Amino acid sequence: MAGGATVESAASQRRGNLRAYGILLFISFYCAVPFLWVLVASFDAKPSQFLRWPEDVTFSNYSNLFVNESGMLWLLNSVVVIGIATIIVLVFAGLGGYALSRTRAWWKAPLLYAIILVRIVPPPALIVPVYKVMLTLNDGVNATINAVVSDPSQALFLSRIFSFVDGYLGLILVLAAMQLPLAIWIMKTFFDAIPVDYEEAAALDGASTLQTLRRILLPLALPGLAAAGLFAFISAWGDFLMPLMFTSSPELQTLPLGLFRAFLRIDRIDYGFLTALAVIYTLPAVIAFSFARKFLTRTFSGGVKG
């Protein structure tokens, strides 16, 4: 009878597995549907608001986005603004995280919590004071530009770059500032795990601070920087509020704003255009992730005995 019981339990286990996989498959499909719809509809000549296989596969939605609309400009704006903001975040988070990890000063803990507090406050709550500060700075910048440059078209160009409101610089700084606290924490925690022995060994080997930074700390910190940079990039890439608040000129419009405003157009909803835009908007985040993944999984060990 024992053999019969085994067969029975094996069969019931198979049934259980089948049910589990069935449920998982359903949940996965449910989660994947929006992405699938966006991807499929972007190649559909006549897309609707329901998921269906396109009758005619076409690239016209994409060509429309880049040729007739300002898709390329929005993409470039987003890439430039978020890219520079991410670089700024990496530089300051790397240096700041290192300093905060190594210092033994009494103000270390209070400062660390003060930094993360910036992140805890919901960004909309900060809009008014930040806007006020930026506006004041903006007046100063524009006054300086007007004083130095006499040609109006040149002044407009410079103002577009260096303005704190409705300029690249302001948007870059605000986005970087929003992402910096978390990045500093990530880097601080990461440097905590890198023994100070490496730096001391490098000092005895005759390395200057700069050489230690470049040849020892930077390679060791790469996984941490990748993590911090990825979080900063993806979070800033998805940020909608800051570009909305700090830019108004169509020339400065970034992808999320372009998408939002395309959706709000009153005459009609062009699903093909919207989904193509959504795909383009998603791609850089995916690329950033696959790029950073290489570093994220690379962990260093074996240098010091644990």
Next chain:
Amino acid sequence: MSRIELEGVWKSFGDVEVIKGVDIVVEQGEFAVFVGPSGCGKSTLLRLVAGLESISKGEFRLGGKRMNEVSPDRRGIAMVFQSYALYPHMTVADNIGFALSLKKIPKPEIRKRVEEVAAILRMEDLLARKPVELSGGQRQRVAIGRAIVKRPQVILFDEPLSNLDAMLRVQMRAEIQRLHQEFGSTIIYVTHDQVEALTMAQKIVVLQGGAVAQIGAPMALYKKPENAFVAQFIGSPKMNLLPAQIERAGGDSCVARIGMQAISIPARAGFASGDEIRIGIRPEHIRVSKNGQSDLKSSVALIERLGSETYLHLEAEHEPVVVRIEGDMQADVGDEIGIVFDRVHCHYFNRSGSSVAA
């Protein structure tokens, strides 16, 4: 030109004094071991010499030149870290050649010197590997290679063998001594293991609570400890210390009382009736009485038989006493045994722990 002099050196972290006025001289080419229990300041002292910590007070001179303000890389000192601190992202060859590459030495020259060092340490086949692919002993070799490739005047070792297993430790001990003979660098070696100190050192510095307890050659420390701390720290098993009281002093000998039993000891200049002292004697200098006459009666608490020798753990007047006996000995736990002290090898320490000389 690599004589090391530490003169009145103090180091404090905030209010905590870690090194308290240390005077040490290590001669050129000498192998000195700093030994002491954890927290005695031996690693801090090493870091002061390396320049990884600043000296709070006092002076450190290398080859007669004051070094207090000289940065670590300009001292001509190499260090082997307890953790090895091999750069994990570099190969073994890059690890060893790192210091040379910083000095802008041409690549072929670096490769030549790295290969030389690899040959000395017998690790030519490891050069292309990363530290993570090495065993503990191999990492240790790389760490040493990284130190000697610079041809430093002074090499500092910070507990380099503490992460290795017992067999490898013995092997590396011999290796480090061989390197010392080959290169003739001045070496300061920090350890908490007195066996390492005794076997490797030409000079031992025993540290206690941030101060020097005694400096001397290994056998001098073993045979003539200046205080009870050194007496017990050097030697394994450690020296027996029996609290006693001088009952009668004067003449050629005095009588001391250990608990309820009296023992006669040679007279010492400082002894007076009523003094509380400690009698120190090593396990190998006690024998078991065979004719019924003994200095102290004791009972057997534990027997450790190692084949070539036997350690008897006894209890005499509520004090533990360890006796070392050649070969095996028939005895059982609980047996009453009389023991005899070899007076020539007895040490006497006064109440403050200092040795009382004859």
